[in-house]
Every structure is written in structure tokens, then in C-alpha cells.
Amino acid sequence: MATASPVPLRRCQLLGLAGTAFLALGGESAGALPVRDIPAPSSARAAVGLVGAYFGVVLLIAAWASLGRLVHGAGPPSPRALLRVLAAWAAPLLLAPPLFSRDVYSYLAQGAMVDAHLDVYTHGPALLGGPLAEQVAPVWRHTAAPYGPVFLAAASELSALTRGELPAGLLGMRLLALLGLALMAAVLPPLARRSGGEPSAALWLGALNPLVLLHLVAGAHNDALMLGLLGLGLVAALGGRPLPAAVLVTLAALVKAPAALGLAAVLVLQVRSGRSPLRAALTTGATAAGTTVAATLVAGTGYGWVRALDTPVSPGNWAPTSLLGRVTAALLIRVGSDLAPLAVPAWHLAGLALTAALLLGLWRRLHLRPVYALGLSLAAVAALGPAIRPWYALWGLFLIAAAAPSAGARHRGAAVAGVLALAVLPGGGPADRGHLVLAVSGGALALVVLWQAHQVYRTPVWGPAA
Template structure:
């Protein structure tokens, strides 16, 4: 049971490795969330190894499902076993959940989270676990997200442990919805593959469920939107898309797809589009009315971009430009190039997203092709953004798992594995610990093995049910 052992290793090791400096986490049930007093770099390396093993187990499970060695039930059981160790754990590989607690508490107290950050609480249990970079920033989430956080904070009294476990239960339910919807969208002979790519994906196991990120709601609603549109349940498609938008900005892509797809339908074109638009507006306005300053989040959408990550597409382009212009032209800083690169990526990304939505909403486009196009638009949004986190890939994971072909699946797997190494315990990402080269080396090795396995053709002896496949299954899963 390598997958379960790997996820359990990540839970224990990431917990013992501890948070970034300046953060004090709650002890958790029976003190199990406390960091180690010493040896944190070693615990970080162990967590890194666990992420690598879980990623490779995921690749192998996909291959077994693709070759029809295992069925949907087997894949679902494997995913459940891999997910079980994270259920009682602290929020994994991210401190966002503690920001959720503080933002929910602000709303309960009648303070606008779109105006101020958790810093208003001052030093204490609500502020201390929040990442220092987010303590003074307002919430960048939609009003439906804030309503959910306020409800959870009111129900749990903003107690960290019960708040996290409650949101994790909701995240787990959303993963189940996303998995079932992906299986319904996929071809009958590819349902095991779809389940593997969603439920057993380390992005889902470690970040959506383990990290308790609100992006899981987008992951669940995206395939629901496509299923409803395929069955011409436009009211349901519009409702789900608008709810996704009220959770977080990526939902706007789903809204655009629904309205365009409905408009392109010849039957009752104007009346039907108006009805879908009315449903979208009703849900959006109701969500905005449920919190103070319900449109305030539009002004805070630049909050995530305040973090400068060097592995984003805009940063890579800026680095390339700086490497060329610095020695030749001079007089330009990396920061200036990064600002221009972000603008360029935003403009190009918006144009590409528009093209993908238009093509996806064409009535002649098969439903699974539309799923690939809409899922591709969500991936473009994640890649073109000023900052990218592992859980951003979840916006499109169910659509691509259900609708993409083998090439699309390989790209999804490669992105999933690579992004899993973008959220790590602090000692692994700092040069002064001397562990960053090890992180990059293990990432390169894991990706190399991933590409090797995905590119390898099945030999005649590797037919479904062969002894070789059965041996691999029992050894790795």
C-alpha cells in the first residue's frame, strides 16, 4: 500500500517540519498538530520523499486503469485509502485554512473582510496561525465563499480544529461530486481512468482535501455545468456556473461558457439566453447581498499577485527577457520586466480563453470536446495568472480527466506531479538550509520517471490481467 504509506508519511513529516517562521499553529487533537522541536529539515526531506512516492503511485494507478487492469471500484478504494490519512491532519502544505478561520470570524463580528485583514485581531490564537504575508490583506474570495466561512466560524466558534475538520468534510463531499460527475462524463470504458485522475490525484489528496482549499468547489461545479448543458438543463448549468463565480473568479469562465453555449442554440435563442442570464444574475446578486460589501472582492482580486513566485509563466518570461536585455541593453530591472510580462500574459490569456469558450460553446462541438476546451480555458487562467498554486489545477481536473484523450491525460498528469512540488515545508525552499537543490533534483527525477512510464508502450506480455501487472498492483497499491 505504497500510496497510503506515502500520504501518511507526508502528513506526519509535514506536521513535524512545522510552518514558516513567525507562525504559531494550534496543537490540534491530542497535540498531534505540533511541530517538532528539532530536526525540522530532516522531516521536510521525508515529506518531500512522500510526495514523490505518492506522485509515482498515482501515475502507476492511472496506467493500470488505462490498460483496464483495475476497474472503477478498485480505483475508488485506492483513492479512499490514500485520502484517509489526511482526514484528521492539520491543513497540509498551506496556511490558507487559518486565514479562512480569521475571515469567517471577521464576518461573524460584522467586520468587512474585503476592507481589512486578520491583523485587526492582534497577536493571539486567530492571528498567530495566519501566514505573515496575508495578515494585512483583505479576502480575495467571492461572497459565497465568505458566507460559507462565516457559517463555519459561527457554527464552530472559530475553533481551529473543528473549523478545519468541518471544511475538510465539505471538501471531501465536493471531491466525491467531482469524481462522480467526471465518471458520468467519461466514456464507459474510460471511467476508471477518470476516477483515478480526479480522486487519486495528489493535487486532490494533499491540497484540496489535505490543504482544505475553497478551489475544491470549482472542481466539483465545473463538470456539473457541462453535464447540465449537455442535457440542456440550462437553468441548472447557469445556477452552478454562477455559484462557482460567487466562490472564486475562475467561475466566470463557466458563466461565459453557459451563456455563449445557450445563445448558440437555435431553439428559443433569445428567450432561453435571457432566462439563463436571469438565473446567473439572481444567484450572483443573492450571493453578494448575503455579505456586507458584496462586490468588494472585485477590488481585492490582485491580492494573490502580491506574492512573487519565480516558477510562474510571467516570471519565466520576465527572467528570459532580463537575461537577454540585461547584458545588451541595460537600464531595465527584473521587477519592471515582470510587470510588463504579467500584463502581456493577462492579455494573451484573456484572448485565448475567449477563443476556447467560443469554440466550446459551438453547438456542433461534441460534449467531451467542449469539456476539453473549457478545461483548457481554466488551465490557461491558472498559468497566465501572476501567481500559481498547486490547487489552481483543480479548477480543470475533473473536466480534463473525463473529456481529454491520452495526450491530454499525460499533460494533466505531468502538471499535477510538477505542481505538487510547488507547495512544500519551508526548509525545502530556502537556500540557507541547503535543501533547495535536493528539492529540484527529486522533482526532476520524479518527472523523468513519470514521462518514462507514460511514454512506455505496453509489451505483448502486459495484456490486461497479466501476471506482471498484477505484481505491480499488489506491490505499489
């Protein structure tokens, strides 16, 4: 099969590289910086950084969309060529400051707490005190960790290795995220081949999309490790190795809990291979339980992560159920009802019920496509849960990229990713009018540059092929 011309592919690579380079440079003054390095909000340095960062984000989105035209056109780039593009785009972000979220500071503080034998499932980083706790966003300083023992064990080892030094810790967390991304990129082609998808299209949507680069690489989120282990487990399950599959999926869930849904896919694939449902359920459940006990014993964190799954939701969270809860509470307060405090919990409960109903429907309808069913299930959990962040969309997109039954499904996922990539400012905090003006200015400047490039080359630089 013919491959894409190297000239358009090189243009995509260079355009995306320029985007992440501008983002990294802008992040030096507009990112989620250590407290001592944050410039005054009204300073020229902060303003220029925000404009430059959003200029880079829009360039990256355009490069990715242009790459999508090649991937969905005649003679798409090979997976190996796409991996080279991914490496080039990610390179400038390796040494950039944290971007779009301060969660990485929470990771470091929680790792230091485990290393100091403090109970992270009862206390927040405020108990640790010191420079690391000061870096954690105030809303989370008194909040227990919601993560599983596998991630906290890794964070603890990193804390011991770096001796609590902030620069080394940030680099270590980013390298851990890059390990997760490497696993994601490695498993997407075999997942796609075994699920009836196209490897290059899977890599384009599942590993090269802007949300991955902005939040898993630049933000160093532990979702990368969760998804990498989950994908590795699914490849094992599709290859007829249910026990290693159950172990890997359980380890993913012991990073972040949503991955536990992957055990349903492991179970379904065993039944499809001829194993009785009862035997499949017993072996999968026993393997998951044994893995959980062993991992928790090694980590030494105990089972507090079970009760920590109901970690409080930030007051300004824009998850649909939280928004509806706040609106309902405001209306009840206006009419003088005493039920106002129950509005948010009631909507959260309704969201959980709707999620459960959707999951049952999805698995009944799509049991012959378990990877795709799992992707849609994780998307539903992300969308209807009590808290939502842009990178949560990757839970579902990662698997939808591999197993989507049509190009249209991938394009809808790409549209979601493109919009969400613009949803958070590089500093990770709330945006006021001045921040929005600067961000829009940076994006508009990028669009002007892209239009000029379009006029010069007379070829589109954005928009996936139909």
C-alpha cells in the first residue's frame, strides 16, 4: 500500500513541533509554576506567556487535524512514521514546567507522605507541610488521595529517589507519564488490528491527539499509566491470555479506579473463546482479588483507597450532574426550600444510576465488540460522573480510537478532543476576562499565521478528511 508523501507529513511534524515549542516557552511564565516562580497576574511576562502558550495550542491542534487528513486519505502514514511525529511533538514538553493543572504537585506530596509513612487516605498534603505541600492547590491540601496503591507506590519510590527535590520530582513524574504514553502507543496498533480498526487511525486519535500531549505529557497526569496498563491487559485478553490480562487490568485500576471496567472486557472475551461464564467470572475475580491484595501489601498503603473514592468535588466543577445540582440548589434556595443541600448529592446519584443503565445497555448491545463497548463505557463514566476534567475524555477516546466501527465515530471523537483542548488555561486555574482575552488573542494570532501558510502552500492545514 502506498504511503503518504513525506512533504505533507514533514509539514505536519514541523507545525506540531512549533506548537509544542511555543507552548513550552509560554508555559515558562503562564504554566502551573512552583509558587515562588509565579509572576504577578498583571505583569507583561505573564501576558506574553499566555498569548504564546495559546498560540502554540492552536498550532498543535491544526497540525493534528492536518495529520488527520493524511491518516484518513489515500496511502496513510505508517504507524512507525506516526510514532516519529509523536516523539517530535512531545520533545519540547519534556522539560517544560507543569501545564494546565497543578495535580502533579499533589502526586509528589502524596508520594512523600507514603514515603514518610503518613496515611494519604485519611489526611491531605497539609499534614506533610513544607515546600511540597505549599505547591498543592489550596482546594486539595486537606483532601485525601483518591489514587490506588500501584500509583502511590511509584510516587513513593520517586520521592525517595529524588529526596523531595521539586525539579527532579517533576521530571520523574513526567517520565512516568511518558512511560504510560509509550505503552499506549505500543498497544494501539495491535488493539486496532484485533478489533477491526486501522492502526494508523488508532494512533492518530488515541496517542497523537492534543489532549494526550497537553494533559498526559505536559500535565504529567497518572491517567497515562492507567491507560497504558489497561491497553496492555486488553491486548493480552485478545491474545487468549486471560490471567495476565486480569492482572494488568487490575494494576491499571489500582492506579485509577475507572480502569476496573476493563475486567468486564476480559470476562466477555473469555466467554467468547468458549469458557463457561461461571468459570470465567471466578478466575477473573480471583485473579483481580489476588493482584489487589499483593499490590496493596507491597505498597504498604492499606485499603483506605476504597473509602477515598468519594473524594470531594471542587465547588466550580463543570460536570453536568454537578452543574444541574448547583442550579437546582439555587432554585430551591430562591423558593425557600430546606431541600437545597440535597440537590447536588441527588443529581450525583441520578448520574450514577444513568451511568449504570447506559453501561448495561452498551454491553448488551456491543458484547461482540468488547473493546469498543469498554471505550463507550469509560466515556459515559467520564461524562456523567460527579467530576469532569478535559483529560478524562481520553479514558474512552483511547479505546474508541482502536475499535471504532467507522471513520465517523473517530471524527466525532476528534471533534470532542479538539474542543476540550481549548478548555483549560496553561496555569490550570480559573480564568477571568483578562485571561480569556489574552488566550483568544494568542489563538487568533495562530489562525492568522495558519491562513498565511495556507495561502503560500495552497493546501489545507486543518480539518480531517471527510
